[in-house]
Amino acid sequence: MKLEDWFKFYYQILSDFGFDEERDREAAKLMHSLAGEKLLDKEVIRERIEGREVAVIGGAVKDEIDAETVITAGKSILKWREISDRIPDIHVTDMEEDSEILVDLEKRGCLLILHAHGDNMDRIRDVIPKVGRFIGTTQHIPFDRIYNFGGFTDGDRAAIIAKEFGAAKIILHGFRFHSIGIKGKKLVWAKKILKFEGIL
Numbered sequence: 001m002k003l004e005d006w007f008k009f010y011y012q013i014l015s016d017f018g019f020d021e022e023r024d025r026e027a028a029k030l031m032h033s034l035a036g037e038k039l040l041d042k043e044v045i046r047e048r049i050e051g052r053e054v055a056v057i058g059g060a061v062k063d064e065i066d067a068e069t070v071i072t073a074g075k076s077i078l079k080w081r082e083i084s085d086r087i088p089d090i091h092v093t094d095m096e097e098d099s100e101i102l103v104d105l106e107k108r109g110c111l112l113i114l115h116a117h118g119d120n121m122d123r124i125r126d127v128i129p130k131v132g133r134f135i136g137t138t139q140h141i142p143f144d145r146i147y148n149f150g151g152f153t154d155g156d157r158a159a160i161i162a163k164e165f166g167a168a169k170i171i172l173h174g175f176r177f178h179s180i181g182i183k184g185k186k187l188v189w190a191k192k193i194l195k196f197e198g199i200l
Contacts, residue, residue: 001150023118028138031116039145050166061174074154092158095123156190
């Protein structure tokens with residue numbers, strides 16, 4: 001996703017949810033300051049995606065899928081661990097899961113793509129000191145090794161990353177776009193973004 005396209009969505013999302021742009025900026029700086037040399041170059045993502053069939057796992061996953069690359073998104077990792085012994089190749093998250101899960105994934109060879117936003121600074125402070133190396137992302141202006149690939153929820157961000165790094169095929173597995181309350185509102189935006197990118 002081109003940054004200019006993302007920011008058109010971003011400012012609409014800020015308005016829709018009443019989010020604070022400055023807090024997003026602050027969260028990205030916090031991640032950068034805590035991570036230091038832990039931050040990986042984005043090209044390590046390409047090694048796991050380019051030219052491959054990629055399955056992006058959503059929160060409604062009920063069964064295992066066989067694909068060359070598996071990307072879990074956010075809390076979908078909890079269900080994925082129940083149905084599969086396979087360690088995902090990549091895990092994309094804003095760190096709502098227990099930090100122990102993220103530490104274990106990274107130790108077992110999963111590439112973590114951790115997202116900083118204005119409402120998860122406590123999670124940044126908790127998780128970043130515990131994990132090893134990872135890719136850092138922001139929904140604000142990228143800098144140094146804090147990247148912005150676009151995407152609002154973990155799920156649509158994961159799919160956009162698969163597209164960005166040259167997946168031959170993207171399978172959305174366990175995606176459901178209907179819910180209530182704020183989650184439902186977020187999924188409306190996720191669906192819009194995926195349709196804009198031609199993934200859905």
